[in-house]
Each structure stands twice: as C-alpha cells, then as structure tokens.
Amino acid sequence: MKKTRLTTLLLAVSAIGVLGMTGCSGNNQQAPAQGSTAAQTQEGTQTQGETEAQEETGEEPDDLLSAIQDKGEIVIAMEGTWAPWTYHDEDDNLVGYDVEVGQLIADKLGVDATFVEGEWDGLLAGLDAGRYDMMVNGVEITDERAEKYDFTDPYAYIRTAIIVNGDNNEIQSYDDLDGKNTANTISSTYAELAERFGAQVTGVDDLNQTFELLLSGRIDATLNAEVTYYDYMKAHPEANIKIAALTEEASHVAIPLRKGGESDRLQEAINEALAELDESGELSELSMKYFGSDISQISE
Structure with a gap:
C-alpha cells in the first residue's frame, strides 16, 4: 500500500511539472508573432515570424495566406541585380x-514586405x-x-532578345545560335532557349557578368528580355552591343x-x-516608369 501511495505521489509531481511546461508553451503560442518591417535580408536567413511559426507548429502551415497575415509579413525573394x-x-x-x-501586393494583403536577395x-x-x-x-x-x-x-509580358556584339553579323536568327557560345543563369528560360537552339551555355551569377563576357568577346551572344x-543601353550608351533577333510571341x-x-488562398x-x-x-504607370513602355499589357 505504501508503495502504491508513493507511486501515486510521484505521478502527481510529474504531472504538475508537465502542466508547468505546457503552460509556458501555451503562453508562447498565444503571443502574437511580430511582423517585420520592409527590409533587405540575405538569402537563407529566416525571418523572426517564420522562425516563431516553425517553433510553435513544427511543420508547414496548411494555409499560407493565414500564416502570412497572422505574422503580418510576407517574405519576397528576388535577385537585386537585374535592372530594371x-x-x-x-x-x-x-x-x-x-x-x-511586391510592395503593392503586400499592401493589398495588409502585411509588411520583407525582401530577400540572392542568386537565381x-x-x-x-x-x-x-x-x-x-x-x-520577372519569372x-x-x-x-x-x-x-x-x-x-x-x-507582365516580354519578348526575348538575342544580344550580340555590335560587330557580329553571323547571328541574325535563333537558328544561328547552333554551335555558338552564350551566357545566362543556368536554370533561366534564356539558358534553356539557347540550349534548345544548339548553343553552349556558360553559367553566370548575374546580368552584369553576362554583359562583361559579351563585351570582352568571350561569348558570342546572350539572351535576355528586350x-x-x-535599360542597359540607357545606362551604358557607349556599349557596342545590339539586338540580333527577337521572339515572335511574348512570354508571360x-x-x-x-x-x-x-x-491556394494566397494565389x-x-x-x-x-x-x-x-x-x-x-x-501601367510602373511599367512606363521603369521600362519606358507598358509591359503590363500584352501587345498584339
């Protein structure tokens, strides 16, 4: 009987300890997540709200829109090196x-925008x-x-251009890319399109590196949005490059x-x-501001 009473007492003490820990966890769960203000963060860094959500649930949320609105922040990824x-x-x-x-979308959702920069x-x-x-x-x-x-x-709707050195007359169509050397970020649609037409693609990190290779003659061409x-020529009017060909249809x-x-609900x-x-x-206003034309509408 004494042994039974001792066991009962130990179980009661353990239960009190468990309830105490559960109470601490419960307080953390009830505290509202702190939404970040719009800021720049390096790739791979978790936001405070994201970390708190994972600590509380231990798994991905079933409804991403609700999770975003609960923490008051949407995390937006972009390169930060692709003007405009x-x-x-x-x-x-x-x-x-x-x-x-991205900022306007965040405003419509009623949350702060946090921008994270990194390679494609x-x-x-x-x-x-x-x-x-x-x-x-620009995906x-x-x-x-x-x-x-x-x-x-x-x-947005854009056409893809083959950009070559100003003295290059060998490439005048997409078929002319066969056997030529181009450069783009490896998983981009531009690299895929160049490979489809038989080009050998050199992988790069950003747009500036691409144009450096082209201007130095180390590649024959590069593909990018018209x-x-x-925009590049507006900033570098002296650059000896030109558009050799354009896709007939615009990409979405x-x-x-x-x-x-x-x-689903976020979409x-x-x-x-x-x-x-x-x-x-x-x-349309943003398109005119950054591109000098309205790319928000598909051209016939």
Whole structure:
C-alpha cells in the first residue's frame, strides 16, 4: 500500500511539472508573432515570424495566406541585380519594377514586405524549402515550371532578345545560335532557349557578368528580355552591343508559389491584388516608369 501511495505521489509531481511546461508553451503560442518591417535580408536567413511559426507548429502551415497575415509579413525573394526589375540605386536602395509590385501586393494583403536577395538558383531552392513566401523576379511561365509551381495571373509580358556584339553579323536568327557560345543563369528560360537552339551555355551569377563576357568577346551572344537590353543601353550608351533577333510571341511573367493546397488562398489573394492594380492603372504607370513602355499589357 505504501508503495502504491508513493507511486501515486510521484505521478502527481510529474504531472504538475508537465502542466508547468505546457503552460509556458501555451503562453508562447498565444503571443502574437511580430511582423517585420520592409527590409533587405540575405538569402537563407529566416525571418523572426517564420522562425516563431516553425517553433510553435513544427511543420508547414496548411494555409499560407493565414500564416502570412497572422505574422503580418510576407517574405519576397528576388535577385537585386537585374535592372530594371530589381536592383540597387546610387544610394544602394533596393528598387525596381518587381520591388514596387511586391510592395503593392503586400499592401493589398495588409502585411509588411520583407525582401530577400540572392542568386537565381538559390531563390528557387529557398521557395521550394519554404524560406520565402513568393518570388517576384520577372519569372516567365514555362511548361516545366508550371509542373513544379503554382503561378499567379501574369503581370507582365516580354519578348526575348538575342544580344550580340555590335560587330557580329553571323547571328541574325535563333537558328544561328547552333554551335555558338552564350551566357545566362543556368536554370533561366534564356539558358534553356539557347540550349534548345544548339548553343553552349556558360553559367553566370548575374546580368552584369553576362554583359562583361559579351563585351570582352568571350561569348558570342546572350539572351535576355528586350526591355532589359534597352535599360542597359540607357545606362551604358557607349556599349557596342545590339539586338540580333527577337521572339515572335511574348512570354508571360508571373509569380511562382509552392505547389499544393497551402498556397491556394494566397494565389487567389495575389490575383485579386494584381487585378486591382491593373484596373487602377498602377501596373501601367510602373511599367512606363521603369521600362519606358507598358509591359503590363500584352501587345498584339
């Protein structure tokens, strides 16, 4: 009997200890997550809200939109080196068409925007891993990407240009890329398109490195958005480069999200935000500001 009473007492003490620890955890769960203000963060760094959410639940949220609104922050991935989409101005501020589009979407969702910069491949990997909520970086929709990601409605339309040295007359069409050397970020649609036409693609980290290779004669051509070429020439009018050819049809630029039910409501909310920005004319104004033309509308 004494042994039974002792066992009962020990179990009661253990239960009190467990309840005490559960109470601490419960207090943490009830405390609201602190949303970050718009800021620049290096790739791979978790935000405070993201870390708290993982500590509390230990798993990915079933509804990403609710998780974003609960913590008051949406984490947006972009390169920060691709003018005029996303780049740094003379004062080292992160600016660009996609930066403003991302900020406007965050405003529509009623949360702060935190921008995370990194190399293209790392951004896609971070999106897959759940480190970022979305990637706003001039991402073109392709069949291969559509199998892996859920895309929002398009918010821009662009044609792809073959850019060559000003003295190069050998490349005048996409068929002429066969056997030539080009450079682009490896998993970009531009690299894929060049390889499709038989080019040997050199992998690079950013746009500036691409143009350095082209101007030094180490590659024959590079592929990029037509508007990116015009923006580069506006900043470097002395550059001896030209457009050799353009795609006939425009590519659709949209925002990739992790595929699965957790992103469904977020996708709907972003589509509503983009529709409102289109209807108000804000997307057109941003396009004219950064590109000198309205890429928010598909040209016939």
